[in-house]
Amino acid sequence: MAEQKFFVNGAAVSVDLPDDMPLLWALRDELGVRGPKYGCGIGVCHACTSHLDGVEVLPCVTPVSDAVDKEVTTIEGLADGDVLHPVQQAWIDEDVSQCGYCQPGQIMAAVALLKRIPDPTDEDIDTIENVCRCGTYPRIRRAIKAAAKSMSER
Secondary structure, three states, X not given: OXXXXXXXXXXXXXXXXXXXXXXXXXXXXXXXXXXXXXXXXXXXXXXXXXXXXXXXXXXXXXXXXXXXOOEEEOHHHOOEOOXXXXXXXXXXXXXXXXXXXXXXXXXHHHHHHHHHOOOOOHHHHOOOOOOOOOOOHHHHHHHHHHHHHHHHOO
């Protein structure tokens, strides 16, 4: 066991966990952060997608020790107070969510994509590997394009 100190959505946190404990368990079980979902536990479904120092990561396969002295951002940390991130707003406007389980990870992947590619093509959007069992991919595509447009107008 080792003390792991890092930041989650802007707040300093400290947990006493083994270095190789998946970051997802630290977030959900130790810190009560429920946005990143457990889907597969092996980095395939991407339901847990979060950001580590602004870079997309899968906390189910990322050791908590990789987060030491870094900023973890989850879906809970995207909004600016009561103002939703443009991707979150586009998700609502395009009525993307069906069951909703994968949506936090989908949104975090979309934010990462738009950070890398501000005006993505369909092919760029197709590189997102997050699984949606409800098949809302056409709405996800529309929401990402709407968010891109909104972000370019800011």
